[in-house]
Amino acid sequence: MTVLCLVEHESGVPIEASLRALTAARVLAAGPAPAADPALAGDAAQGGDAAQGGDAALAGDAALAGDAAQGGDAGLAGGPGLAAVVFGAGSLDAEVLGSYGVGVVHAVGPDPDPGYAPLAWARCLHSLMESVGAVAVVAAGTGRGAEVMAHLGAITGLPVAANCVSAEWDGIGVCRLVRQRWGGLLLEDAILEAPVALLTVAAEAVPPAPTPEPVPVEVRVVRPELDEADLAVMAAESAERASGASLATARVVVGGGRGVGGPEGFAPLEELAGLLGGVVGVSRVVTSEGWRPHTMQVGQTGTRITPEVYLACGISGAIQHMAGCSGAKHIIAVNKDPGAPMVSAADYAVIGDLHEVIPALVAALRERGLT
Amino acid sequence: MEIGVCVKRVPMVGGTIVLTPDGQEVDTRMSGFTISPHEECAVEEAVRITERLGGTVSVLTLGPAVAAEQLRDALALGAGRAVLLETDGAGWGPIATAAAIADEVRRRAEAGSGYDLLLLGNEAADTGDYQVGVRVAHLLGWPCVTGIKHIEFTEGGLRAGREYRGVSETFDLSLPAVVTVKEGINLPRYPSLPGRLRAKRAQIEVYPVSPAPEGLRTQGLRVPAATRQQARIIGTGVEAVPALVGLLDELGVLS
Numbered sequence A: 001m002t003v004l005c006l007v008e009h010e011s012g013v014p015i016e017a018s019l020r021a022l023t024a025a026r027v028l029a030a031g032p033a034p035a036a037d038p039a040l041a042g043d044a045a046q047g048g049d050a051a052q053g054g055d056a057a058l059a060g061d062a063a064l065a066g067d068a069a070q071g072g073d074a075g076l077a078g079g080p081g082l083a084a085v086v087f088g089a090g091s092l093d094a095e096v097l098g099s100y101g102v103g104v105v106h107a108v109g110p111d112p113d114p115g116y117a118p119l120a121w122a123r124c125l126h127s128l129m130e131s132v133g134a135v136a137v138v139a140a141g142t143g144r145g146a147e148v149m150a151h152l153g154a155i156t157g158l159p160v161a162a163n164c165v166s167a168e169w170d171g172i173g174v175c176r177l178v179r180q181r182w183g184g185l186l187l188e189d190a191i192l193e194a195p196v197a198l199l200t201v202a203a204e205a206v207p208p209a210p211t212p213e214p215v216p217v218e219v220r221v222v223r224p225e226l227d228e229a230d231l232a233v234m235a236a237e238s239a240e241r242a243s244g245a246s247l248a249t250a251r252v253v254v255g256g257g258r259g260v261g262g263p264e265g266f267a268p269l270e271e272l273a274g275l276l277g278g279v280v281g282v283s284r285v286v287t288s289e290g291w292r293p294h295t296m297q298v299g300q301t302g303t304r305i306t307p308e309v310y311l312a313c314g315i316s317g318a319i320q321h322m323a324g325c326s327g328a329k330h331i332i333a334v335n336k337d338p339g340a341p342m343v344s345a346a347d348y349a350v351i352g353d354l355h356e357v358i359p360a361l362v363a364a365l366r367e368r369g370l371t
Numbered sequence B: 001m002e003i004g005v006c007v008k009r010v011p012m013v014g015g016t017i018v019l020t021p022d023g024q025e026v027d028t029r030m031s032g033f034t035i036s037p038h039e040e041c042a043v044e045e046a047v048r049i050t051e052r053l054g055g056t057v058s059v060l061t062l063g064p065a066v067a068a069e070q071l072r073d074a075l076a077l078g079a080g081r082a083v084l085l086e087t088d089g090a091g092w093g094p095i096a097t098a099a100a101i102a103d104e105v106r107r108r109a110e111a112g113s114g115y116d117l118l119l120l121g122n123e124a125a126d127t128g129d130y131q132v133g134v135r136v137a138h139l140l141g142w143p144c145v146t147g148i149k150h151i152e153f154t155e156g157g158l159r160a161g162r163e164y165r166g167v168s169e170t171f172d173l174s175l176p177a178v179v180t181v182k183e184g185i186n187l188p189r190y191p192s193l194p195g196r197l198r199a200k201r202a203q204i205e206v207y208p209v210s211p212a213p214e215g216l217r218t219q220g221l222r223v224p225a226a227t228r229q230q231a232r233i234i235g236t237g238v239e240a241v242p243a244l245v246g247l248l249d250e251l252g253v254l255s
Ligand SMILES: Cc1cc2nc3c(=O)[nH]c(=O)nc-3n(C[C@H](O)[C@H](O)[C@H](O)COP(=O)(O)OP(=O)(O)OC[C@H]3O[C@@H](n4cnc5c(N)ncnc54)[C@H](O)[C@@H]3O)c2cc1C
Pocket: A256, A257, A258, A259, A260, A282, A283, A284, A285, A286, A297, A298, A299, A300, A301, A302, A303, A313, A314, A315, A316, A317, A318, A319, A320, A321, A324, A334, A335, A336, A337, A340, A352, A353, A354, A355, B011, B012, B013, B014, B034, B036, B037, B125
């Protein structure tokens, strides 16, 4: 049983979302659950709620994560069945992949190294899928992962299950899976019936878990045969990285919603964010009113944040907003309305007018010597 | 420039998401419907492009007869033509959806006014399949790129931009092409009164379509269990500030 997993990397270091994808792919590479233990399989598919850990993720189903993390099942150790596909692998840290159970790395390139060309990447996955007789192809549910898998689905005519939080075999060519809908606000239990299971793994949901028994990695260089047409759409990357603290990685996010009242109302929030070494994030009302740019939006159609502290001011806590902020370790709500969903969703709440509370907080922090 | 924009009717859910008792769908009895947000931006982008370069925006949706409401919303924003690929209301998978859209694109080409550009949202808010645009592109043999936040026209084609992991990347595509966009590419306008009136009177072209079974089958939906306890109220108004400072200190973000 070979399962191929597309692994993205930055300067040779696999990105975390790909390690999560490998963790999920390893379960499929281990093969079908033993027939003697059907209860286990059933449980894993349905028992998500009960098994759910305290992990901030909207992950519904910890079954996969739990199993894989403990590696209790020898079959989950990975090995030759789990193969990574890596583009531009010149500097790749293959050992890390071994620690995730990858037995073979198909290193595409370096000559020709297509760079990021979505169709070309999908063609390479397709030809590898055929040559190794893969039973599943998995990628992280990142922008690139989702795009490449959609191309692979279109090339093969096979269905693609997007943003899975768990997947396991339920017979030959039948995969029982749980996937995210509504940006993770809902979970869908689904059956994927296809000769090759194509899936992406939700970027936040599955905790990355190395295997307890790292395997030696064999690197095989793949030189793809590509048509010019496969390379027609190719990314030109700017050399510069966006600078400044980013919303996605900030340690503290001060959130502002409709309650801020207008573009000028953000000054105290920005000052507070500055004092706490954080950034300001906003709700969709704020961006659609044009008070702040969309790059600052937190939520299902904005950025997903994972700060230590999210201080949500004048934000009602609509589920689409929660889809972006429930990865925060601690949420503190500041809201006039004790009945606002954000107040019940938060860990702590201050009931009051943000126009009074935030300036007073800024003053108190300055008094403590914060600058 | 002839532009087709594919939009999807999705439930407008607010503070909570409620499922039907059989767990098969979102309960929409208490909520309205809306155009999925990325696609609202796709409509706006198309309207802006035709305002600059001329041409028509056709808005397409695959859905039940009531999805005409979302087509009218798009017409009110400036789309000139609306096409309903009418289903019987049952859920459709991405493979069949893409096939029905591709059929409509071909029909338009045969009628002599084919699209130069087809815009879709990066993913639908409800099903989140992340693939319809790419599948349509393959069926048509057109180039395609997804998740786009910037479009400009170049000689004979377009340049599409997005950010990926903090790096901005651009793609050059020849036309005709399929581009899927994300919210943030623009700030959609509010419909004008004349726009609304025009939309109300507009004719909608209707083509019935029938589904095909797909390999990915939904068994049911569920709401993930809440991961947080009920919030601790630490105080009211400015009186809460000392406790708030104490809390921030305790959480380790004051150093
Ligand atoms: C498909 C879809 C996707 C969406 N994606 C997103 C997304 O990515 N991100 C997002 O944020 N939204 C998203 N939304 C919109 C979402 O449903 C809500 O409309 C939005 O989040 C509400 O923003 P808000 O909380 O700022 O405003 P409101 O819901 O109006 O809430 C304002 C809150 O501020 C409080 N308040 C008012 N004045 C004060 C004051 N002086 N002091 C303290 N509190 C005060 C009020 O009590 C209230 O709780 C999406 C919607 C849809 C349909």
